Amino acid sequence: DAGITQSPRHKVTETGTPVTLRCHQTENHRYMYWYRQDPGHGLRLIHYSYGVKDTDKGEVSDGYSVSRSKTEDFLLTLESATSSQTSVYFCAFSEADREEYFGPGTRLTVT
Amino acid sequence: QKEVEQNSGPLSVPEGAIASLNCTYSDRGSQSFFWYRQYSGKSPELIMSIYSNGDKEDGRFTAQLNKASQYVSLLIRDSQPSDSATYLCAVRGNYGQNFVFGPGTRLSVLP
Numbered sequence: 066d067a068g069i070t071q072s073p074r075h076k077v078t079e080t081g082t083p084v085t086l087r088c089h090q091t092e093n094h095r096y097m098y099w100y101r102q103d104p105g106h107g108l109r110l111i112h113y114s115y116g117v118k119d120t121d122k123g124e125v126s127d128g129y130s131v132s133r134s135k136t137e138d139f140l141l142t143l144e145s146a147t148s149s150q151t152s153v154y155f156c157a158f159s160e161a162d163r164e165e166y167f168g169p170g171t172r173l174t175v176t
Numbered sequence: 177q178k179e180v181e182q183n184s185g186p187l188s189v190p191e192g193a194i195a196s197l198n199c200t201y202s203d204r205g206s207q208s209f210f211w212y213r214q215y216s217g218k219s220p221e222l223i224m225s226i227y228s229n230g231d232k233e234d235g236r237f238t239a240q241l242n243k244a245s246q247y248v249s250l251l252i253r254d255s256q257p258s259d260s261a262t263y264l265c266a267v268r269g270n271y272g273q274n275f276v277f278g279p280g281t282r283l284s285v286l287p
Contacts, residue, residue: 167219
């Protein structure tokens with residue numbers, strides 16, 4: 066997976082609970098991204114980061130927050146999970162405007 | 177709203193044939209174009225990137241870009257059953273803008 070891991074790989078949680086997904090990369094890349102993938106919608110950008118403590122919103126950021134306190138870690142938090150956040154979440158990294166490389170994904174189910 | 181469009185498929189081709197996957201984009205300022213392959217239950221993996229008008233070949237894969245027509249395609253020669261997957265087109269605009277993904281085309285290569 067090109068030096069990028071995600072944890073957990075699967076999670077089932079209840080509506081209203083907080084959830085944090087972790088993305089870890091080992092190659093010191095500056096740019097990191099969080100996507101969600103849903104049938105009929107494809108990959109949609111949630112948040113992205115262009116450096117430590119530098120983050121910005123993507124297309125579908127409502128209900129999500131992120132943090133990046135170290136280059137290698139990018140955390141995605143669902144403050145209060147809802148059923149509409151049931152999805153597969155992918156983390157990715159890139160160098161500036163070059164290719165993005167994806168982690169293995171986290172399948173999240175909110176019941 | 178920047179859009180990337182692909183036929184959802186499924187596109188079925190016999191083994192050994194050429195598979196042709198197409199992608200159109202709305203942002204005329206787009207500069208970088210990428211093709212990803214995604215097997216069911218797996219993360220997207222990069223096949224090719226293309227930045228200039230014309231053809232770019234890598235093994236059995238050829239990417240074609242026509243910026244005037246806002247069109248990018250992927251040809252897969254000598255298609256194999258192992259090429260059966262969903263193919264995602266991704267477009268990046270000027271100045272390192274974030275990716276916009278198409279919905280993907282599902283390809284089925286029949287033995």
